[in-house]
Amino acid sequence: MKIICSQKKLSTAVNIVQKAVSTKTTLPILKGILLEAKNDKLKLVGNDLDIGIEHEIDTKIIREGSIVISSRIFGDIVRKLPDSDVEIDIDDNNNVYIKCGHSDFKLVGQPALEFPELPYVEEENTCIIDQDLLRNMIRQTIFATSQDETRPILTGALIEILNNNISMVAIDGYRLALRRAFIDTDIQNKAVIPSKTLNEINRILGSESDGNVYISFTDKHILFKIDETRIISRLLEGEFINYEQIIPREYKSKVRVNTKELLNSIERASLLAKEGKNNLIKFSIRDDFMNISSNVEIGSVNEEVAIELEGEDIDIGFNSKYLLEALKVMDSEEINLEFTTSVSPCIMKPADNENYIYLVLPVRLSK
Amino acid sequence: MKIICSQKKLSTAVNIVQKAVSTKTTLPILKGILLEAKNDKLKLVGNDLDIGIEHEIDTKIIREGSIVISSRIFGDIVRKLPDSDVEIDIDDNNNVYIKCGHSDFKLVGQPALEFPELPYVEEENTCIIDQDLLRNMIRQTIFATSQDETRPILTGALIEILNNNISMVAIDGYRLALRRAFIDTDIQNKAVIPSKTLNEINRILGSESDGNVYISFTDKHILFKIDETRIISRLLEGEFINYEQIIPREYKSKVRVNTKELLNSIERASLLAKEGKNNLIKFSIRDDFMNISSNVEIGSVNEEVAIELEGEDIDIGFNSKYLLEALKVMDSEEINLEFTTSVSPCIMKPADNENYIYLVLPVRLSK
Structure with a gap:
């Protein structure tokens, strides 16, 4: 793999996908970011097995390929490079050469094959919501999710789409927070999203401009598409409390x-x-x-x-x-x-x- | 004691003197701030026995007197009060009544007599230095003070006034930082100031406007007068390294x-x-x-x-x-x-x- 891309774009991408990289993991490959160069795009992927985040940037690709690099070191380096073009070149022994201005780095990477694939979420069962609205829905409910792992379902927030209404609900046994809004969609769905996922989405929304979020559901996963970023999270299993009754x-x-x-x-x-x-x-x-x-x-x-x-x-x-x-x-x-x-x-x-x-x-x- | 003073001034004063209040102390009275109302001035004092900080504000005094109040609680309250007049009233049982707008607090204080007096520093052996210059001298040397308590003298910075020159020097065994400046003064003096004191002075300077600092010396103590604030610190004892030779x-x-x-x-x-x-x-x-x-x-x-x-x-x-x-x-x-x-x-x-x-x-x- 050999690519040339702007330091600014690369730095933004790393900041986003790093939110899904775990620093404490028993699987060393998960401390890395996957870089995949294909079809004039560089895709960066972070994955802690609960949440996966992908971000794509337009790149000049000289040679396609892929590699996994230590997220912490690569992130620190990319952020400190001058605002200029960055060349990333990989040799057959997984050595990564990063060049920018008068800086030359050599790092040892890991083969991309070892990086766990993100779950596949078909973009079929999809609704569209305003970024600003989603940000507020999360902000107004997330603090009421439970910290108590003995009832795992309450550590997440319920998202419910029904009759052109979207609701987000969190309950921790002492309080309930419910935010509702109108949404223009044909789909109906219900899912309980881990509060950690919602937190990361809110941080990504916070740094992005206004626009739409595409939300797609499967039985076990949810996909949020925000501009060039895809966030795939597992859902919490089980029945949420019938909150209307309360x-x-x-x-x-x-x-x-x-x-x-x-x-x-x-x-x-x-x-x-x-x-x-x-x-x-x-x-x-x-x-x-x-x-x-x-x-x-x-x-x-x-x-x-x-x-x-x-x-x-x-x-x-x-x-x-x-x-x-x-x-x-x-x-x-x-x-x-x-x-x-x-x-x-x-x-x-x-x-x-x-x-x-x-x-x-x-x-x-x-x- | 009974006084009326502005919340803004009181809040500024508390923020300053709190820098000398230790949260970890075996002497409970030192977790408090001394309030002393006399001659149309309210004086606040914090003292951790290494550093003492006094700050005076103009106040309407209805009844003179003094009290010691928990620094943490009093500080939190004063900062959260509305921007209005605050009335502080003390009864004979050391109860402190704080009124502001529609807020009424009652706290239990401690008698002022139990609060250790600050060392007396006569303002005789005094030089005047620009606030901005002192701020820079500290900033450019303090990081080179030693963290190693086995050579206590190196945990401070030497301040030396000689022939209209002021020097500040810090040495930690691996490096030396020396900042010199011209100063218009008749006095000659040498003292080693604990880095903690310099840190607190820098924080107080950072929040103050430009102007002068009056520095006075005794054998064991140093006094910094910055606007309405007096900082009195003990000096480190012993001979500093002859840095010129190095x-x-x-x-x-x-x-x-x-x-x-x-x-x-x-x-x-x-x-x-x-x-x-x-x-x-x-x-x-x-x-x-x-x-x-x-x-x-x-x-x-x-x-x-x-x-x-x-x-x-x-x-x-x-x-x-x-x-x-x-x-x-x-x-x-x-x-x-x-x-x-x-x-x-x-x-x-x-x-x-x-x-x-x-x-x-x-x-x-x-x-």
Whole structure:
């Protein structure tokens, strides 16, 4: 294999596929990046067996071929090369010669044959979604996925496409985050995606320009196509929780409040709450204000926030962490909080639309 | 004590004095910040017994007094309060009431009497130096202080004021960094300042505007006055190395080279060098270029840099880390490298002035 390509493009490609390269793996070949030169394209591939990422760049190919190179060393070198053309040449003994400007590197590669192939996902059962929308759907749900490996299905987020609607849902046993959107598609599908995959997709989306994402499904895998990048992930197996059943349809108290003000007050209250157990803060909701308080050994705090209350007064306790994480991803200026009793779930929604629902369980207050 | 002061000023003050608050200390009172309200000033003090930092702000004082508050909690609260007036009120039981906007905090403080007093430094033996100059002197020497506690004196930098010259010198056994400048002063003095103190001063300088620093000396302590901040540090005891003797006055080869080009090439070469022993790189200096190379198990690298050579060709090896750290603080576009033999020190200097000298020992090359 012998190619010439721009350092900028190569560096971008390496940064993307490195997200699927594991540093801790028992299979040494997986610490490498596969380079494959064919048909005027250089394809780079990273693969940790859970996620595989491919990225293609247009390249001048002098001799087709392929090789696996240490991801860490190759990445460090490519990033540090000057902004110029890079020549990569491989000899018959898997030696890799990298030339750029006045720099000459020689590295020892590994045969491409040993690199595990990515699962094949036919681009048939495919829907198209806006990059920005996908980014927001992930941002607004991923923090509510479970960290607890004893229920593996909850360590991922459910993606559900039904009747031109797309939903993403995460549940960890204490809260539920549900983001919905309209989508123009004929397909119907359901899949639970590992949170690690969603994280990597969000990082790749973050660095890419606007445009479309093509999502394709098989029984065991999902493929995201973002510009020149293909991300193939395994899916989590098993049945997800029937989330619709969990969400209460009625409430006794409804509070309308400014998102930023509530966030700031809870952040301050949690400075003391985190010194105690469960980050416990207490809401005392009255006519036109709510009092947020926390009492711990080293001190106490009281915060007052202006609200509009519809319904009954209520006193209720929460783990402040669970409120903060949701408030930080709320895009609307005002939100509604819905309560039934001090031991039943609270619902948090944007005041101006129905596309996001966050449910959180209260913490029982000691009398 | 009862005071009212702006959140912005209080937050700045806390950020500064917190640099002298130790999180790991056997004396619990030292985890606190001393607040002292007197004569329309609020003084905040942090003290870890090595360094003490005081910062004063203009404040409306309703009742004079003093208290010690947990630095971590108080700092977190002050930073999160809204940009408004903060009222701090202390009762007879050392309870601290902090009010700001719709926030009310109550914390348990400790009596100010238990807080160790800072050493007294008379502002008599004092010189004045530009903030920007001091910042650069520290930046260009501090990385060459020793990490080895078996020779404590070398874990600090020598500051020497003599005949209207100020020098700062650091030596760690492998290299020496010396920064000199003109200073308009009558005093003469010598002191070895712990690198930790210099680090904190640099952080405080970094966040302050331009202006003067007042430096005062006693036998055991040094005082830096920067605007409203006073930093008092103990000095290291013992005799510093007679550094003038170490610096060779002659050379056989002198190389003039572009700083940035040399830095970039060594950075690339060190990507492989760091995979081997001692970060070893080799310079082969010839007529109008130098070759920088490294050979390790996983590969090799060759870099070529254009130079102007005066004197003899030379081959010499270095720990690339020691070259990189100095090249990163070189402010001049071009530098001179001076060599005598492949086993004697190399001198690195700016090409256009004499105010900085960096000496580094070579690594012996195996034949």
